[in-house]
Amino acid sequence: MTAAEQHARNILGIQPARMQVADWLRESAVSLTRHPGRSLLTTIGTILGAAAFVATLGIGTTIGEQVSNSFDVRRATEVRVSAVDKNDGAADWHGQPRLDRLRALNGVKAAGARVTLGERPLRRTLSSEPSAVQVIGVDAGALSVISPHITIGRTFDSFHESRKTPVVLLPKSVAQNLGITRPGTAVFIGDRGFSVLGIFDDVIRRPETLLAVVVPASTTSTLTTSSDNPEFDVLVATQPGSAQLIGEQAALALLPEAFRRLKVVAPPDPREFRREVEGNVQRLSLSLSLVALIVGAVSIANATTASVASRTAEIGLRRAIGARSIHIFAQLTGESTALGLFGGVIGVAVGLTTVSILSLVLRWSPVIDLRVAAIAALASATFGMAAGLIPAAKATRIQPVAALQQ
Amino acid sequence: MLRLHKVNRTYGHEQVRALIDATLSIQQGDLVTISGPSGSGKSTLLNILGLLDRPDSGAYEILGVETGNLSPVTLGDIRSQLFGFVFQAFHLIAGRTALENVELGMVYSRVDRRRRRKIAREVLDSVGLGARIDADTRTLSGGEKQRVAIARAIAGSPRVLFCDEPTGNLDSVNTQRILELIQDLHRSGLTVIVVTHDPDVASLGSRILTVADGVVTESTAARPAHAVLASGGQR
Numbered sequence: 233m234t235a236a237e238q239h240a241r242n243i244l245g246i247q248p249a250r251m252q253v254a255d256w257l258r259e260s261a262v263s264l265t266r267h268p269g270r271s272l273l274t275t276i277g278t279i280l281g282a283a284a285f286v287a288t289l290g291i292g293t294t295i296g297e298q299v300s301n302s303f304d305v306r307r308a309t310e311v312r313v314s315a316v317d318k319n320d321g322a323a324d325w326h327g328q329p330r331l332d333r334l335r336a337l338n339g340v341k342a343a344g345a346r347v348t349l350g351e352r353p354l355r356r357t358l359s360s361e362p363s364a365v366q367v368i369g370v371d372a373g374a375l376s377v378i379s380p381h382i383t384i385g386r387t388f389d390s391f392h393e394s395r396k397t398p399v400v401l402l403p404k405s406v407a408q409n410l411g412i413t414r415p416g417t418a419v420f421i422g423d424r425g426f427s428v429l430g431i432f433d434d435v436i437r438r439p440e441t442l443l444a445v446v447v448p449a450s451t452t453s454t455l456t457t458s459s460d461n462p463e464f465d466v467l468v469a470t471q472p473g474s475a476q477l478i479g480e481q482a483a484l485a486l487l488p489e490a491f492r493r494l495k496v497v498a499p500p501d502p503r504e505f506r507r508e509v510e511g512n513v514q515r516l517s518l519s520l521s522l523v524a525l526i527v528g529a530v531s532i533a534n535a536t537t538a539s540v541a542s543r544t545a546e547i548g549l550r551r552a553i554g555a556r557s558i559h560i561f562a563q564l565t566g567e568s569t570a571l572g573l574f575g576g577v578i579g580v581a582v583g584l585t586t587v588s589i590l591s592l593v594l595r596w597s598p599v600i601d602l603r604v605a606a607i608a609a610l611a612s613a614t615f616g617m618a619a620g621l622i623p624a625a626k627a628t629r630i631q632p633v634a635a636l637q638q
Numbered sequence: 639m640l641r642l643h644k645v646n647r648t649y650g651h652e653q654v655r656a657l658i659d660a661t662l663s664i665q666q667g668d669l670v671t672i673s674g675p676s677g678s679g680k681s682t683l684l685n686i687l688g689l690l691d692r693p694d695s696g697a698y699e700i701l702g703v704e705t706g707n708l709s710p711v712t713l714g715d716i717r718s719q720l721f722g723f724v725f726q727a728f729h730l731i732a733g734r735t736a737l738e739n740v741e742l743g744m745v746y747s748r749v750d751r752r753r754r755r756k757i758a759r760e761v762l763d764s765v766g767l768g769a770r771i772d773a774d775t776r777t778l779s780g781g782e783k784q785r786v787a788i789a790r791a792i793a794g795s796p797r798v799l800f801c802d803e804p805t806g807n808l809d810s811v812n813t814q815r816i817l818e819l820i821q822d823l824h825r826s827g828l829t830v831i832v833v834t835h836d837p838d839v840a841s842l843g844s845r846i847l848t849v850a851d852g853v854v855t856e857s858t859a860a861r862p863a864h865a866v867l868a869s870g871g872q873r
Contacts, residue, residue, distance in 0.1 A: 237712055240703045246712075246719045249746045259745070266733040549729045552690055553790075554718020554746035556711055633690045636725060 251559045260566030263539075264574055274535040275575030277528030278615065282579025282608040283586065285521035286600075290587035293599040308475050309341070310377070310437045312497045313482050314465040325487045325494065326466050331373065334466070334485040339474030344373020347452050348463045352421050354445060356410050365406060366444035367421060369452035370467075377467040378438050380446070385415030385430030392429075393448045399429040401446040407431045421445065424454055437469065475499055521608075525615050528575060533619035536568045540627045548632045557628035564624035565617055572616015576609035583608070639829060640664040640687060640798070645696030647682050656682040658852040660696070664845075666797075669824040670831045671843030672854075680849040681802060684833045688721055688800040689713045718747045722791030726803035728783040730775040736762060736786045737771040743790040754793075761789040765819060781812030788819060792828070799823060801832040805839060817842060 233241075241247075264271050272279075315325065324330070326345040334343045347369040353362030370378065372390045380387065380401060388399050400419060402412065407428070410419060417428045426447065435441050447455075456462055466486065470478045479498025483491040540547070547560055584600060591598035640663070647657040656679040664670055664687075674680045685691035686698065689705065698705045700716065708716075717723075722743070730739045740758035741751075749757070762771050765785040775783060784804060791799055801820065805813040817839065824830045834840050846857050 233709075233712075236707065237709060240708060241712060241715070243703050244701055244716060244720065246715045247748055248711075249715050249718050250748050251746055252750070254751065255745050262734070262738075545727075545729055546731055549731075550742075550746075551714065552688075552717060552723055553743055554714050556714055556746075559746060633685050636690070636727075636729065 249554045249556055249559070251555075251562070256559075256562055256566055259563050260570045263567050264570045270535075271571060271574060272578075274531060275528065275571050275578070275616075277524060277531040278572055278575030278612045279528070279579040279582060281521050281524030281526075281528045281615075282576045282612045283582035284524050284579075285518070285608045285611070286580050286583025286605055287586040288516070288520065289604045290583060290598065290600045291590060293601060294587065294591055294596050297599045298596050308499045309470045309472055310499060311468040311470060311475055311479050311482055312465055313468070313486060314463070314495050314497075316493050316495045318461065318463060326464055330486045331371075331466065334468065334482060335373070337478060337481055337485055339471045339478050341469040341471060342373050342376035343466060343468040344371040344375065344377060345449055346370045346374045346465050346467055347449055348465075349452055349455055349460065350462070352455065354406070354410070355420050356412070356417075358420055358423065362420075363409065366440075367447065367452070367455060368441060368444045369447050369449040369455075371449045374449070374467045375446070377469040378441050378446075379436035379469075380430075380432035380441065381434040381436075382430045383433050384413070385428065387432075388429050388448055393450050396450040396454070397448065398424065398426045398451055398454070399448065400426040401430050401432055402428055403442050403444070404431055404433040405442070406445060419445075421447070421455060426451075438467065525611060528572070528612070529615040529619040531619075532568050532571050532575075532616050533623065535571070536564060536620045536623040537626075539567070540564065540623045540630075544630055545636060547627055547630045548636045551630065552632040552636060560630075561624045561628050564627050565620040568620025568624070569613050569617040572619070573609060573613035575616070576612025579612065580605045580608050639666045639668075639701060641697075641699045642687070643697040643699075645686060645693040645698060647679075647686060647691070647693050649682075655852045657686070657693070657849075657854070660686075660852075660854045662847065662854060662856065664798075664829065664831065666829055667824075667827055668829055668831075669821070669842065669844045670829075670847060671840040671845070672831065672833045672847045672849060673835060673837065673840035674849035676835060678849045679852040679854075680833045680835075682852075683847075683849055683854060684800055684802055684831065687831060688723060688798075689717050690723075719794065720797045722794065722796035722799045724784070724787050724791050724799065724801040724804045726806040728780075728787045728807075730783055730786055730790075732774075732776050734775060735772050736767060736775055736778065736782075736789075739775055739786055740790045740793050743793045747794050749794070757793055758789070761793045762786070765789045766815075779812070780808050781815055784808060784812070784816050785819065788816070788823075792823060796828070798829045798831065801830065803834055804832065805834070805836065813839075 331343055331345060334340060349367040349369065351364040352367045354365040355362040371393055375387060383404065387401060392399050412428055415428055415430060418425050419428060452462065468478060468482060475498050479496050482496050483494040487494055550560060584605065587598050587600055642660050642662050645657055645660040646655070648655050660683060672680045672683055682691065686693050705713065731742065737758050740762055741754045744754045744757065759771060762768055765788055767782060767785055767789065770778065770782065775786060778786065804820065805816050808816060820830055820832065821842065832839065832843065840846055848855050848857060
């Protein structure tokens, strides 16, 4: 302001016009609340955009959580440790004291040794025709990891293991081939007799067990010769979510002096898997939401332009009674921002309701990040503000005389 | 208080001369009526006096301050704080109450909301609309709308009240009430400038200006303004 201008103001006794923030907010909100129906129609695009954003992200997160839950229960609780070199001389790496150390790790539910002998002839009597079947020896811990579902008879335990009792568990398919329907029946592995202790039809872990006969690990020495090269590994069942950690610690627990000679296989991190699922869904949803929000912004821009045209006289009046260009600009962008926010809030409510109803129907636990809701509402408001910039700038050029003559 | 010297204003491509060498002076407390046929330039004169429009040439002083070099922002502040406007078409904001419309006149002039509300109530009461402050202006009669417009114009305690055909959209009863209100405001010390094409309304002025083809002339009032006001507007 020039000195001459300030001097003129002093003589006339006038102060710079000022619009309080509260008045600006009130003026912006009034135009919205006076015509709620029109506001709702104007913001349909924004509502759809925000609803799509919240709903798709919410559904993506919910699905991801659901996938991860299933993953945890079925597969993500299993770790397998084996020697890098099958012929490694460190044959005692799966001995009991080492297994006890492994079992002591936080997150281990069960752990035990397994020895895979390879195929052996199996027959009901020494005179009958043998069939080749995989033979697996497990200790009580490994059997607990595999958790066979016994349909007939019972499973063996540490008593059978310590006494090297010649007992065997048969998968249902093998038992049917041999015509065995009850426990106590004798079968021959090679020329060694074993008593069938139980028959199982399913396992929780290690599905290859469904094609093998299972004997106590201590009895496998009676089935091997010096030329055999059985394969040893250690099976571990973990608490949900602990598999990756146990995977990192198992080799150290079993063979701290040479842990690199052991190979550990743990399932992929379910969180990574979930993030991948969510990421795919979110990329799609973000694209769709962006399109909807742009449509919403165009809708608000049209409405604001129409509003400026229909309110030329009002804008002229405001200029006549002292409103500066910045006041007109602020009010109109405030109105379009309020429209965007209004649409965003309604859209968020619609999106949250959609996720909740879908989860209810599918019996899922809805997982909703409230930050997503806040982002949707703020993004809608920002789009609304952007949509109002050009019409508001045009409105500042309205001259009071021309406007008041309308 | 207000002084025009050789002010000219031309409009459009055809260079229509709406105001030609207009020269006049208006004193504090005057009740000036500006009359003339449609298109004569009387509204142009009012717009320039009210700083709603700028002359092409000539000088316009307010309280001795030449306005030609002032910025649009300062002109807006002068309009907001020294002037009040009443229009033929009322120009109330539809969908808002009478109180909110009156408050609007003070939104841009540094009056806090509580005080604004108090003043708006008092002013509406003074124009006889104390019982209708919360009425949506769409439900008001023409006379009531114009009284709300007058209340809005005077709520900011202006020094000059500009009225452009204030009774142009009113019936005779409401015309009489509005004129009485304007005379009351003048009697309270307010400078009032009224544009009208109605000779009866024009005759109420203590000073009567006539505009014809852009030329402003002043005729002597039939009676001095104070005498007119003393008689309650009865001539």
